[in-house]
Amino acid sequence: MTHAPSSPDAAHASAVTASTVTLHDGTVMPRLGYGVWQIDDARVAPLVRAAIDAGYRSIDTAAIYDNEQGVGAGIRSSDVAREELFVTTKLWNDQHATDAARRALESSLRSLGLEQLDLYLVHWPSPHRGLYVDAWRALVQAREDGLVRAIGVSNFGPEHLDRIIDATGVVPVLNQVELHPYFQQGELRRFHAEHDIATEAWSPLGQGGELLHDPVVVDLAQSRGCTAAQLVLRWHVDLGNVVIPKSATPSRIVENATLPATPLTDDERDRLAALDRGPSGRIGPDPATASF
Numbered sequence: 001m002t003h004a005p006s007s008p009d010a011a012h013a014s015a016v017t018a019s020t021v022t023l024h025d026g027t028v029m030p031r032l033g034y035g036v037w038q039i040d041d042a043r044v045a046p047l048v049r050a051a052i053d054a055g056y057r058s059i060d061t062a063a064i065y066d067n068e069q070g071v072g073a074g075i076r077s078s079d080v081a082r083e084e085l086f087v088t089t090k091l092w093n094d095q096h097a098t099d100a101a102r103r104a105l106e107s108s109l110r111s112l113g114l115e116q117l118d119l120y121l122v123h124w125p126s127p128h129r130g131l132y133v134d135a136w137r138a139l140v141q142a143r144e145d146g147l148v149r150a151i152g153v154s155n156f157g158p159e160h161l162d163r164i165i166d167a168t169g170v171v172p173v174l175n176q177v178e179l180h181p182y183f184q185q186g187e188l189r190r191f192h193a194e195h196d197i198a199t200e201a202w203s204p205l206g207q208g209g210e211l212l213h214d215p216v217v218v219d220l221a222q223s224r225g226c227t228a229a230q231l232v233l234r235w236h237v238d239l240g241n242v243v244i245p246k247s248a249t250p251s252r253i254v255e256n257a258t259l260p261a262t263p264l265t266d267d268e269r270d271r272l273a274a275l276d277r278g279p280s281g282r283i284g285p286d287p288a289t290a291s292f
């Protein structure tokens with residue numbers, strides 16, 4: 001299934017780890033980040049350290065992942081200066097009320113051992129709670145107070161984005177959503193482009209399942225002398241996505257930061273575009289109906 005990079009074109013760590021995206025508020029963010037969902041607090045520190053050693057400069061966690069302390073310990077164990085790292089965490093759904101959201105942010109900062117976050121996201125709109133506009137107001141205030149450099153959202157659809165923008169006049173810098181070749185989110189990506197909102201892909205590898213064994217993905221990867229994961233991550237980068245693959249295996253952490261050097265050809269892109277399954281390609285919950 002996996003093939004060591006073999007052609008001179010295949011291994012290309014420096015370009016992706018150094019590649020950045022400038023968000024609409026001027027904040028510069030690494031295009032590649034290390035996601036740490038489902039990695040226990042007790043295990044995460046050396047893996048964060050391994051990711052930093054492999055060249056990652058961005059870490060994506062969340063209060064609900066219950067591993068912020070370990071993430072902070074991993075960051076402190078590295079030789080890389082805090083200013084060179086980009087740390088994202090997220091506000092959980094039961095803390096949307098404005099005061100609760102502020103307390104949740106302060107708690108995340110304490111757990112991480114940081115004075116300031118680089119990016120704070122409202123994790124889900126949780127429309128059944130009816131409080132995501134309040135949550136967004138709390139993030140706007142937190143940015144004004146200097147606790148976070150940039151603010152964004154996650155799992156928001158156009159209707160949720162419109163609502164927070166109309167209510168506050170503040171456009172999130174980024175929306176972190178499920179996105180991979182089986183669920184390409186074309187309509188939402190167009191909405192983001194119209195509003196200058198960066199698209200960040202969660203589960204970019206389709207959680208390492210069927211996608212990485214798809215005959216088209218495997219065939220294209222073999223032709224390039226790279227792995228299926230590397231091919232899919234190159235597809236994300238070519239689309240302009242910020243991407244946060246997760247692995248708890250050090251060799252894969254390195255592999256996921258080592259992408260084919262040249263962009264996909266039109267033919268390669270077309271073959272991957274044809275894998276889109278629309279809404280049935282989702283792995284995770286639909287944010288419009290999720291009841292947590």
Ligand code: NAD
Pocket residue numbers: 034035036037038060061123154155176177201202203204205206207208209212227229230244245246247248252255256284
């Ligand atoms: P992913 O698509 O990154 O897949 C991760 C899995 O793929 C790993 O557990 C492993 O099984 C496999 N894998 C990783 N590298 C591989 C490789 N090189 N070769 C073969 N298999 C490989 O899925 P994810 O963890 O769901 O998403 C990435 C990150 O996105 C998370 O860690 C988290 O930070 C974020 N996320 C956010 C939300 C949200 O609601 N905002 C939801 C899910 C995930």
